[in-house]
Amino acid sequence: MSDTLTLLAADGSVTSAPLNDAPGFDKPAAGLRSRVAFAAAHVTPLTWADNTPGQPAEIDWDATLGFRRAVYSWGLGVADAMDTAQRNMGLDPAAVRELIARSAQVAREEGGQVAVGVNTDHLESETASLAEIVDAYKAQLHHAEEHGAIPVLMASRHLARAAGSADDYRRVYRAVLDAATTPVVLHWLGTAFDPLLAGYFGSEAWTAAADVLVDIIAADPAKISGVKMSLLDADAEVAVRERLPEGVRMYTGDDFNYVGLIGGADVPQATQPERSAGTDRTHSDALLGAFAAITPVASAAIQALDAGDADRYYALLSPTEALSRQVFAAPTFYYKTGVAFLAWLNGHQAAFQMVGGLHSARSLPHLSEIVRLANAAHALEDPHLAVERWHDMLALNGVTR
DSSP, rough: SSSSSEOOOOTTTTTEEEEEOOOOOOOOOSOOOOOOOOEOOOOOOOOOOOSSTOOOOOOHHHHHHHHHHHHHHTTTTESSSSSSGGGGBBBBBBHHHHHHHHHHHHHHHHHHHEEEEESTTTTTSSOHHHHHHHHHHHHHHHHHHHHTTTTEOOOOOOHHHHHHSSSHHHHHHHHHHHSSSSEEEEEEEETTOOGGGGGGGGHHHHHHHHHHHHHHHHHOOOGGEEEEEESSOOHHHHHTTTOTTTOEEEEEEOTHHHHHHHHGOOOOSSOOOOOTTTTSOOOOOOEESSHHSSSSHHHEEEHHHTTTOOOHHHHHHHHHHHHHHHHHHHGGGGHHHHHHHHHHTTTSSOOOOOOGGGSSSSHHHHHHHHHHHHHHTOSSSHHHHHHHHHHHHHHHTOOOO
């Protein structure tokens, strides 16, 4: 078994690096305490299915749900049926409904929390009226509620197309929230993840859009359990975080800057965005695609915070940020490929395949850099399995060591 990683550069040159030992992290004896953390999980298709662009998703349920059980075993919650799971990029509406039902059942069995995406993507037309958008949101909201999942109101492409003003966003969200029977999480997804969401909440400027988001929350804060910010802008997240009413959590979706945002005032070693004087909002919680790629490391880091060990938190989680930045590199909406690639390297799925053929969305040198950074960040759960699979992939593609 090789103790050396073979790496492939963008110019085709081959180098090597020492393979780190298995990290040996301990699973928590009880739930994590100092932070609420969800890992936004992906789906694994059947290897022999027609996993090509435009085809319906045929999911390997054993592997897909097995990954969620693994996340729960590390003390994290699961965020499901969201963009990580390939909403709008291969995961069709029928598969979304089944995924929510099955994932919620696993959450009950494992005693974990599951938050699921609520959107309007089952509408057959790309255009819809505001009334149709409200009804579409409500249909998916009630499906999530029926299965006992935490609803996450995702940003709607239909609403981005139909809204003519900020007031249209206020009216649509108010109507949907009025229909909610359980508190929801609002998701603000930036254009790096989905360019079709430009101008969401009525403005291209995040400051003006944030005013609308805060207005929506302030109208009935009891209906809102949290906000997931995915703008990849730490300053914007902190600015909104400080304006949230008591009891409304900020869930960072910033896969570039999460170490400081989650650590907050408890971790002075981390780079911190400037906060207003006297604010009692000192950290963000987490709902991250990155945490699906580094679940054991994320768990170990939050366990360190639980024990009051900020140094260990920073030492463990800080190296993962470079890995996450590579996974989420532009074009950022292809980050799911890196998440699935690491799941394959770590033995959570038998093949490196994705619905919609998205496993082809990143180059071999890009994946090579993921391998290098995952090794450096101790994110390879079984390093020898990972290096065997990676070297086989290189050989299959004609790369010789």
